[in-house]
Amino acid sequence: MKSPNFLIFLLSACVLACSAPVKQETGIVTDAAKSRLDSALTDMVESGMVAGVSALIYEKGEEVYFKAEGFADREAQNPMDRNTIAIIYSMTKPVTGVALMTLYEKGAFQLDDPLEKYAPEFADMQVFAGVDSITGEIKLEPLARPITIRDITRHTAGFAIDPNQPGLGELVKAADAGNRNNTLVQMAEKMGKVPLMFQPGTQWAYGPSVDVQAFLVERISGKPYGEYVRENVLDPLGMKESRYFVPEGDRDRISAVYRKEQDGSLSQVPDSLAHSFNTQEWPLTPGGFGLTSTVDDYMKFAQMLVNGGTYKGTTILKPETVKLMATSQLDENITERMWLPSKGQVGFGIDFAVRLREPASPEENMGVVGEFFWDGAASTLFWVDPENELTAVLFVQVMPFAGQVHKRFRDAVYGSYRED
Structure with missing residues (x-):
């Protein structure tokens, strides 16, 4: 028979355990968000919205989510994975902006x-x-x-x-x-x-x-642009996979590019056309397009930005310069803005769109005031959320630009729009 003192001890322990506060998840990418992300990415592929997708998210300096789904080359049955090289098109622009600054x-x-x-x-x-x-x-x-x-x-x-x-x-x-x-x-x-x-x-x-x-x-x-950006941005950040010219030994990792047809099906753009800029060295080194990258490589760039210009002890820009780039430079009297309003409640800084206000309707992309971001013609996307110290990189390769892919991804990260 147990002693009275032992029984009292057990009863006290039970009371303490039952009354202990339940540990609450903190941050943006909670288990619920991860579940939403898994479902969203899987559905993108299964519904035929994209052939393949990879997503990488960091929060407070740590990787909190990665998933690759579907195919980098559906016809060859090459899976989308962490080492897949994507053509990032206009996501080249922020890299150029940093080089300029x-x-x-x-x-x-x-x-x-x-x-x-x-x-x-x-x-x-x-x-x-x-x-x-x-x-x-x-x-x-x-x-x-x-x-x-x-x-x-x-x-x-x-x-x-x-x-x-x-x-x-x-x-x-x-x-x-x-x-x-x-x-x-x-x-x-x-x-x-x-x-x-x-x-x-x-x-x-x-x-x-x-x-x-x-x-x-x-x-x-006084230096060729390709050399300058390599020496002052890409190499210091360790972005070895971010380049204009992809050598032959790495070309089997370049994702195919797909075109969404009017009936909703995906057709592969011939590699000879889709990859032509990156499999030959051309005289033109454009600032607005042309780079390829992997999700991990581009995340180094995003992490540098969320850390105020420094990544793993290497400083590319001062914090005040990053803040200047992430501050809208558009006067309110500039009312003709092409398709920029389709990005939501945004202005435009130095080579980034900048979110000025919360989404105003369920149709708009979710996001946080103060975030800055850009995307690419094949529907790639990245953003920097300074408030939550969150950075996200999404790689797909589908044209024309698929805004719904971005909405699904953002809604999965932040949760759906809620009326106040």
Whole structure:
């Protein structure tokens, strides 16, 4: 028979155990979020939204989620995995912005300096003002003010982009500034001869501004852009897999690119076309597109940003510079913003969209005020959430741009929209 003192001890222990507070999950990526993420990624593949998907999330400096689902190459039955190389298209832009801002920190330029101060290729530009209805001649007007460096970091420079625009489009096609056989200098020379499509600073229009940033880095630093970004951003961060040219030994890891057809099916874009930029070394090293990467490689870049410019003891930028980049540079009076409003309640900083307000409806992407992010033409995505010290990288390879993929992923991370 147990002694009375022992029975009292057992009873006390039971009372203490039953009254102990239940440990609450903290952070954003809880078990519930992981379950939502697993379901969302699996459904993306099973529903035929994408052929394959990989997602990596860090919170407070630690990996909290990774999953790869489906195929990098469905036809060859190559699974999507951690080492899959994706073509990141416009997710190249923030990398270029960081490279440019390393020169800003050295005092090499100011954001409101005229671009022509460093690049006379853009001096004496004019603005397209329509086509004369009688003569058919293009009408031009002088600049109200020069293009500034701030303009090329926030897409307000006015560079012409539409080859189908009456009058101006023919000049865009004839210049062929973005031809991959051009050097950055040749690109700039050709762009400088095409009239702007609007006065600088009056509209937001996505275009080749970040390619001009790469040219400016090359001009100011005196080094080829590809060398400068490698030496000052990619190599210091250990981003060995982030590159324009993928050597032959690594090409079996490049994901196929898929096109969503009108009937909802996915068809593979021939590798000879989809991978052509990255399997040959071209004269053009664009700032706005062209890099490939893996989820882990790009996460190093995102972690550098969430840590205020430093990653594992290596400082790329000062915290105040990262904050400047992540602060909207768009005046409220710039109301013509192309498709930027489709990104939600955002402004635009230096090569990032910046969330200004909470989502206003269930249709908008979930996110946190103060986050900054960008994406790529094949529907890749990354964001930096400073409030929660969270960074996310999502790789798929499907065109045209699949915004619903991003919504599903963001809703899984943060939970669905809730009415107040």
